Amino acid sequence: MNDIIKLKNPPHISSYYSVVGSHERSGPLGACFDEYSSDDRFGKDSWEKAESEMQRLALSGAIKRGDFKESDIDALLAGDLLNQCVGSSYGLIDFDIPYIGLYGACSTCALSLALGAILYDSGASSACACVTSSHYCASERQFRFPLEYGGQRTPTSQWTVTGAGAFILSDTGHAKIKEIVFGKSVDMGINDINNMGAAMAPACIDTIKRYFKNSNHTIEDFDLILTGDLGFEGSEILKDLLLREGLDIRDKHADCGLMIYDLDAQDKHAGGSGCGCSASVLAGSVLRNFEASTLNDILFIGTGALMSPMTLYQGGTIPSVAHLVHIGR
Amino acid sequence: MNDIIKLKNPPHISSYYSVVGSHERSGPLGACFDEYSSDDRFGKDSWEKAESEMQRLALSGAIKRGDFKESDIDALLAGDLLNQCVGSSYGLIDFDIPYIGLYGACSTCALSLALGAILYDSGASSACACVTSSHYCASERQFRFPLEYGGQRTPTSQWTVTGAGAFILSDTGHAKIKEIVFGKSVDMGINDINNMGAAMAPACIDTIKRYFKNSNHTIEDFDLILTGDLGFEGSEILKDLLLREGLDIRDKHADCGLMIYDLDAQDKHAGGSGCGCSASVLAGSVLRNFEASTLNDILFIGTGALMSPMTLYQGGTIPSVAHLVHIGR
Numbered sequence: 001m002n003d004i005i006k007l008k009n010p011p012h013i014s015s016y017y018s019v020v021g022s023h024e025r026s027g028p029l030g031a032c033f034d035e036y037s038s039d040d041r042f043g044k045d046s047w048e049k050a051e052s053e054m055q056r057l058a059l060s061g062a063i064k065r066g067d068f069k070e071s072d073i074d075a076l077l078a079g080d081l082l083n084q085c086v087g088s089s090y091g092l093i094d095f096d097i098p099y100i101g102l103y104g105a106c107s108t109c110a111l112s113l114a115l116g117a118i119l120y121d122s123g124a125s126s127a128c129a130c131v132t133s134s135h136y137c138a139s140e141r142q143f144r145f146p147l148e149y150g151g152q153r154t155p156t157s158q159w160t161v162t163g164a165g166a167f168i169l170s171d172t173g174h175a176k177i178k179e180i181v182f183g184k185s186v187d188m189g190i191n192d193i194n195n196m197g198a199a200m201a202p203a204c205i206d207t208i209k210r211y212f213k214n215s216n217h218t219i220e221d222f223d224l225i226l227t228g229d230l231g232f233e234g235s236e237i238l239k240d241l242l243l244r245e246g247l248d249i250r251d252k253h254a255d256c257g258l259m260i261y262d263l264d265a266q267d268k269h270a271g272g273s274g275c276g277c278s279a280s281v282l283a284g285s286v287l288r289n290f291e292a293s294t295l296n297d298i299l300f301i302g303t304g305a306l307m308s309p310m311t312l313y314q315g316g317t318i319p320s321v322a323h324l325v326h327i328g329r
Numbered sequence: 330m331n332d333i334i335k336l337k338n339p340p341h342i343s344s345y346y347s348v349v350g351s352h353e354r355s356g357p358l359g360a361c362f363d364e365y366s367s368d369d370r371f372g373k374d375s376w377e378k379a380e381s382e383m384q385r386l387a388l389s390g391a392i393k394r395g396d397f398k399e400s401d402i403d404a405l406l407a408g409d410l411l412n413q414c415v416g417s418s419y420g421l422i423d424f425d426i427p428y429i430g431l432y433g434a435c436s437t438c439a440l441s442l443a444l445g446a447i448l449y450d451s452g453a454s455s456a457c458a459c460v461t462s463s464h465y466c467a468s469e470r471q472f473r474f475p476l477e478y479g480g481q482r483t484p485t486s487q488w489t490v491t492g493a494g495a496f497i498l499s500d501t502g503h504a505k506i507k508e509i510v511f512g513k514s515v516d517m518g519i520n521d522i523n524n525m526g527a528a529m530a531p532a533c534i535d536t537i538k539r540y541f542k543n544s545n546h547t548i549e550d551f552d553l554i555l556t557g558d559l560g561f562e563g564s565e566i567l568k569d570l571l572l573r574e575g576l577d578i579r580d581k582h583a584d585c586g587l588m589i590y591d592l593d594a595q596d597k598h599a600g601g602s603g604c605g606c607s608a609s610v611l612a613g614s615v616l617r618n619f620e621a622s623t624l625n626d627i628l629f630i631g632t633g634a635l636m637s638p639m640t641l642y643q644g645g646t647i648p649s650v651a652h653l654v655h656i657g658r
Contacts, residue, residue: 005453046643075511082637083412085432086645089514089635093648098511100440101432101635101650103414111429115444122451124334124509142639180453182404182427185418306418306430308411310471314375316415319422321430 003214005180011120012173013113013327014127015066018284019054020276021136021162023268027261032284033163034061040137040162048082048090051135051164054276055080055091058166058283059131066168068127073097073168075128077116079108080275081160083142087133097129106200106229107183108132109165109279110302110323116169117177117325126170133164134274143193143309157194158231158273161260165279175290179215179326183207185306187319193307197234197257197270199318200303204230205241207301207322212247224298225249226286227322228278229257231271234303256281278302290327297328332543334509340449341502342442342656343456344395347613348383349605350465350491352597356590361613362492363390369466369491377411377419380464380493383605384409384420387495387612388460395497397456402426402497404457406445408437409604410489412471416462426458435529435558436512437461438494438608439631439652445498446506446654455499462493463603472522472638486523487560487602490589494608504619508544508655512536514635516648522636526563526586526599528647529632533559534570536630536651541576553627554578555615556651557607558586560600563632585610607631619656626657 020033021040030036035057037043042053055078063070076095079102080087092099104111112130119125137147139160145151169177186206190199204227212219219225230238235255242249256278257271282300289295303322312318349362350369359365364386366372371382384407392399405424408431409416421428433440441459448454466476468489474480498506515535519528533556541548548554559567564584571578585607586600611629618624632651641647 008452048639048643079432081413083639084410084434084635084637086635086637086640089648089650090640090645093514093516096513099514099650100444100511103408103430103432105413115429118451118453119447121453122447123337124447124450182429184425185422185428187422306413306415308413308415310377310412311415311419314377316419319418321418321428 003181003210007117007121007178009121010176010178011117011169012171013167013175013287014170014173015062015168016283016287017058017061017065017166018280019057019164020280024161024163024260027266029260029285033280047135047138051087051133051138052091054164055088055131055133058164059129062166062168068168070095072127073129075100075119075125076131077102077112077128078131079103080133081139104321105304105306106273106275107302107304107321107323108275110300110325113177113325114180114323117180120169127168129166129168131166132275132279134160134276136160136162139274153269154194156233156270158196158257158270159268160274161272161277163276163280165283175287175327177325178328181207181211181324183322185319185321187317189317191312191317193312195233196273196305197231198237199305200230200320201234201237203320204238204301204303204322207324209245211324219249219252222252222297222299223295224254225252226298226300227255228302229273230255230303231257231273233270300325300327332510332539336446336450336507338450339505339507340446340498341500342496342504342616343499343502344391344497345612345616346387346390346394346495347609348386348493349609353490353492353589356595358589358614362609376464376467380416380462380467381420383493384417384460384462387493388458391495391497397497399424401456402458403454404429404448405460406431406441406457407460408432409462410468433650434633434635435602435604436631436633436650436652437604439629439654442506442654443509443652446509449498456497458495458497460495461604461608463489463605465489465491468603482598483523485562485599487525487586487599488597489603490601490606492605492609494612504616504656506654507657510536510540510653512651514648514650516646518646520646522641524562525602525634526560527566528634529559529649530563530566532649533567533630533632533651536653538574540653548578548581551581551626551628552624553583554581555627555629556584557631558602559584559632560586560602562599629654629656
């Protein structure tokens, strides 16, 4: 594999749909999202079931909006943060479509788009769907503390987005997936679960450096270099360290975790995170800008922290990964 | 996607390596495995770290045996049963190779071979590695009870294999991955975590039926129809229900979970399971038979149960999936 996979027959992102919770609806992008739940429950009696319901709604919405039938979709690529990825496996059980389960933590949206694009490029798929989600309440209970505990958050901690995004890769659309760089896992010794941005930034730096080292493109060729989700802390580290390497992305950079909330007004500390963050920002906002022709060429780099609570209890540090997808016309 | 993906440029399984624990070493295939630990610890101080070490050993072994260099391998496709798939992310952190995380429960070995083969077929990869693992002690603690509790097992329960397998897909070898069927997730209402075979059999039936409905091949064309891992209970259900559908696989069927242990002598109830079961049986035994020309054409169907303890506590049933890989010459 060259570091950069250039697709010979790149798929279009033919349809997309976003579903979010109440905090995301109240944020700066609130009006962009397709669907929301005012109590984050989506009519279900547990947070985990609510997350699954978001996946179901997101995929149903993307199928409908793209004028597809369920039988047109020949593969689902899906993942989430819950143990054994049950947000996806339960959320998508009603669809009679082959199911490919992924785990890339918060990088899963980018990973699913990358693998889906290769399935299309190879001819194995003519229309596949990529679906990812996260839920704040389910994640807090699983990774940190149950909400009832009322734990205090540190300033570097990120807020897991309650949201899901679904994308259908097929023949027509306003944006294409043109290039892919799969990330290497990187571990620089961070072991603070409340500073995931710092853990993920080095993986993101590695992937971006590999892209620009092996590409004919320069930073100036892109309208946007979009990371998801480094938050405030990780974004600063990313920009600083890339600058030292001679890559100045400061004018082009945005982070899904910083876009989705008003950090101060919504008291969201270092910003959003979770598989549903970049998925909902991409589906809710970024791809609409391709449709409106205000964006033409972007790099989207999904970043994920690949630890578990167990590995941290056992003294482990946090390995991370960042997958890059070049979305253009 | 047609139900069957036929690869135009199918990869060979160029190298493979198996690592197991003490119970697997004492079983009927014991002498076939490449490496084992007599105390299941692999020199580590936790079961989770032991599982990661098995992944590291398996990949290192496959790279070495195939006369590859680490830099020849351009992608890792890996997964396991631990929360957030940390067996893989920690086990493979030392390799400077792009990392693609998968979750398919016990179907992950087949899923990784299927996706790796498509990466190769598409030209995105020229040599990728597929690595999966499971560890009995880590799994029991996570999914059922800590070993110290001394919980009794029901007759239908399966024993999670302590093992890992690594496979390198590239240009030369004795066996090729020729066709793929990605499984649909199927949930027939089973909610007994101690009867995973019954939960997984319907997904396996669905995948096998779809293969033979859409293929020019008949059951007679294959030397072996290998499932991994239905165990005793699931295998009986599979054979019975397929027979009612007019597909008699009884003379061709074997199950990795039944091959790896002597069920009675080793008191292993319904047989082995876990991501490491089919991976170690395939790498330790089945592929050696291709090398020895005693096997020429097989269907390998990896089966996985996609629940978590949490979803069962919340009253959920067990969705399952089965991915099929046709391995031939």
